[in-house]
Amino acid sequence: MSVGAPPEQGLRAWLLAAAPGSRWQARCGNAYLAWLKLRGNPLAMTGLAIIVALLLVVILAPLLAPGTPYGQDLANRLLPPSGDHWFGTDQLGRDIYTRVVHGAHLTLIIVVLVAILAAPAGLLIGTVAGYAGGIVDTVLMRITDVFLAFPRLVLALAFVAALGPGIENAVIAIALTSWPPYARVARAETLALRSSDFIAAARLQGASPARIVLRHIAPLCLSSVIIRVTLDMAGIILTAAGLGFLGLGAQPPLPEWGAMVAAGRDFILEQWWVATMPGIAIFIVSLGFNLLGDGLRDVLDPKQR
Amino acid sequence: MTQSREMTGAPAFQLRWAGGWLPKTINLVFSILLTFFGLLFVTFLIGRVIPIDPVLAIVGDRALPDVYARVRQELALDEPLYYQFWLYMTKVLQGDFGKSVITSKPIIDDIIRFFPATIELATLATLLGAFIGVPMGVMAAKFQGRWPDHIIRVLGLVGYSVPVFWLGIVGLVVFYKWLEWASGTGRLDVFYEDIINPVTGIMLIDAALAREWDIFFNALSHLGLPVSILGYYSLAYISRMTRSFMIEQLSQEYVTAARVKGLSEFRVVWRHALGNAMLPLVTVIALSYASLLEGAVLTETVFAWPGLGSYITTSLFNADMNAVLGGTFVVGMAFISLNLLSDFLYRILDPRSR
Numbered sequence: 001m002s003v004g005a006p007p008e009q010g011l012r013a014w015l016l017a018a019a020p021g022s023r024w025q026a027r028c029g030n031a032y033l034a035w036l037k038l039r040g041n042p043l044a045m046t047g048l049a050i051i052v053a054l055l056l057v058v059i060l061a062p063l064l065a066p067g068t069p070y071g072q073d074l075a076n077r078l079l080p081p082s083g084d085h086w087f088g089t090d091q092l093g094r095d096i097y098t099r100v101v102h103g104a105h106l107t108l109i110i111v112v113l114v115a116i117l118a119a120p121a122g123l124l125i126g127t128v129a130g131y132a133g134g135i136v137d138t139v140l141m142r143i144t145d146v147f148l149a150f151p152r153l154v155l156a157l158a159f160v161a162a163l164g165p166g167i168e169n170a171v172i173a174i175a176l177t178s179w180p181p182y183a184r185v186a187r188a189e190t191l192a193l194r195s196s197d198f199i200a201a202a203r204l205q206g207a208s209p210a211r212i213v214l215r216h217i218a219p220l221c222l223s224s225v226i227i228r229v230t231l232d233m234a235g236i237i238l239t240a241a242g243l244g245f246l247g248l249g250a251q252p253p254l255p256e257w258g259a260m261v262a263a264g265r266d267f268i269l270e271q272w273w274v275a276t277m278p279g280i281a282i283f284i285v286s287l288g289f290n291l292l293g294d295g296l297r298d299v300l301d302p303k304q305r
Numbered sequence: 306m307t308q309s310r311e312m313t314g315a316p317a318f319q320l321r322w323a324g325g326w327l328p329k330t331i332n333l334v335f336s337i338l339l340t341f342f343g344l345l346f347v348t349f350l351i352g353r354v355i356p357i358d359p360v361l362a363i364v365g366d367r368a369l370p371d372v373y374a375r376v377r378q379e380l381a382l383d384e385p386l387y388y389q390f391w392l393y394m395t396k397v398l399q400g401d402f403g404k405s406v407i408t409s410k411p412i413i414d415d416i417i418r419f420f421p422a423t424i425e426l427a428t429l430a431t432l433l434g435a436f437i438g439v440p441m442g443v444m445a446a447k448f449q450g451r452w453p454d455h456i457i458r459v460l461g462l463v464g465y466s467v468p469v470f471w472l473g474i475v476g477l478v479v480f481y482k483w484l485e486w487a488s489g490t491g492r493l494d495v496f497y498e499d500i501i502n503p504v505t506g507i508m509l510i511d512a513a514l515a516r517e518w519d520i521f522f523n524a525l526s527h528l529g530l531p532v533s534i535l536g537y538y539s540l541a542y543i544s545r546m547t548r549s550f551m552i553e554q555l556s557q558e559y560v561t562a563a564r565v566k567g568l569s570e571f572r573v574v575w576r577h578a579l580g581n582a583m584l585p586l587v588t589v590i591a592l593s594y595a596s597l598l599e600g601a602v603l604t605e606t607v608f609a610w611p612g613l614g615s616y617i618t619t620s621l622f623n624a625d626m627n628a629v630l631g632g633t634f635v636v637g638m639a640f641i642s643l644n645l646l647s648d649f650l651y652r653i654l655d656p657r658s659r
Contacts, residue, residue, distance in 0.1 A: 146343030151599030
């Protein structure tokens with residue numbers, strides 16, 4: 001079909017070709033099919049829309065909220081929401097709307113950095129443990145179990161206690177507590193793959209264990225790990241916000257949402273908006289990641305439905 | 306195992322001995338010990354990488370050099386790491402987590418004082434979550450794709466997305482300030498505090514033992530809000546899992562068989578299907594209990610609840626590393642024990658896994 005396909009059928013035909021002419025075309029085709037399935041899932045699309053909106057807010061922050069998030073105006077402290085201050089003002093007279101908008105990039109940075117640190121680590125540990133087996137497997141999985149044995153926030157607390165408060169250390173602490181589930185997922189996938197024929201073929205051709213793990217097994221485990229990471233994003237956001245709330249994450253005056261909720265706690269009974277507005281922002285963003293993660297799991301991983 | 310016994314004709318106890326509970330138990334004990342050891346090692350390592358000098362924390366930064374050296378020697382900080390770890394391990398095994406740098410009281414006493422408050426909170430929340438969540442999940446599975454199902458889905462999504470500390474704050478505004486249905490922060494109103502003698506540390510039990518019913522109901526009104534909020538998370542998780550287990554069970558042939566035999570729908574769903582779904586649910590409930598220990602850290606901070614979670618965070622701000630690590634270790638141990646307990650219950654309840 002692809003060979004004789006007339007060119008005027010265009011991109012869609014090329015993507016949906018039954019016999020793709022190249023590996024690249026097959027990959028694009030698969031991605032397109034997944035996209036079609038995802039598009040049919042309204043909840044997942046809502047999640048995607050929220051995350052795209054978050055990205056837009058991060059990029060367009062100077063346009064959406066032209067003021068500075070640090071500008072204090074002590075004459076206008078703790079004003080309720082109005083036309084001038086959509087979300088009201090906080091205890092230092094700063095506009096809460098501006099701070100929430102400018103705080104979006106902190107949330108995004110934390111999530112992306114944790115994913116960049118934890119996902120490859122989990123993938124590597126899981127695939128190596130699964131492929132090597134034996135004593136290596138036992139040792140690595142035992143380490144994983146120890147990390148899983150701590151409640152995540154408590155372990156992150158202990159790490160932050162050791163490293164000192166701050167946004168970088170919060171990222172490191174959350175990454176240190178995030179990798180074990182990814183390692184578990186990657187190991188389970190590897191165990192299913194390691195005795196397949198194509199791995200045996202690669203081994204017979206003289207591929208080194210490192211090459212087999214990195215080039216043959218890890219790419220196949222990637223989609224499960226990505227789903228797991230996406231499902232975890234909301235948890236990462238909530239943990240980061242929790243650390244910020246406790247005063248151990250981003251430090252004032254940074255407009256981190258969790259820290260903003262903590263600041264508003266002192267005025268909650270009279271000036272409810274100070275703590276409520278950033279809390280709603282946290283809720284919406286983590287809802288977006290949860291919705292998208294659920295949808296992705298349905299699309300990419302039919303086994304777990 | 307029965308199969309192999311029939312095949313070989315060997316006495317049952319021999320087979321049980323060979324492939325049965327003994328190696329399994331040894332394996333289990335071994336893995337518990339290893340995890341315990343790992344837990345110790347992690348807290349030890351975290352304690353070693355802290356930038357705070359523990360000697361300075363005790364003697365202050367104006368101490369004479371010889372005082373500094375003596376305290377350093379007392380803390381065994383000059384010894385090699387493996388020896389320090391050995392000392393640390395033997396101490397922890399005796400329940401000695403060191404002394405609080407701030408109050409100079411043993412950490413273990415503090416933990417014993419603060420932990421019951423957390424247990425009280427987490428236990429009541431889990432009970433709430435299980436007693437409401439399981440029936441909700443069953444209804445959602447029975448009416449799959451209809452409104453009970455959608456309610457569960459929304460509850461779950463909101464539960465996984467809303468920050469617990471924020472929910473606590475909003476709850477305080479709505480139910481304490483506006484509606485005046487609940488009491489404020491803390492375990493008791495100020496004028497009830499320190500009246501009853503802590504026997505178990507669990508306020509409801511202590512008040513009931515002392516027959517101080519005013520205090521009992523006051524404690525209950527203080528528990529209402531934090532328990533509801535933590536219980537909501539537990540409910541969201543338990544109902545969602547119940548739903549998926551029940552959907553699986555209801556599609557089985559024995560359910561069809563029971564229906565064909567003419568059993569009432571009520572009996573089929575609540576006795577036959579739920580009876581089988583209860584097995585994995587035990588694990589789920591235990592896990593949700595364990596995760597509440599974690600949610601309690603933030604909830605306790607919001608509600609000024611004197612539990613282990615707020616103890617850890619307060620100690621953290623006082624740079625009291627011994628207290629932080631002791632608390633972390635105890636929470637980790639509780640977590641492991643609950644996991645083991647669920648595993649154990651599963652083995653007892655499910656004859657197939659024996």
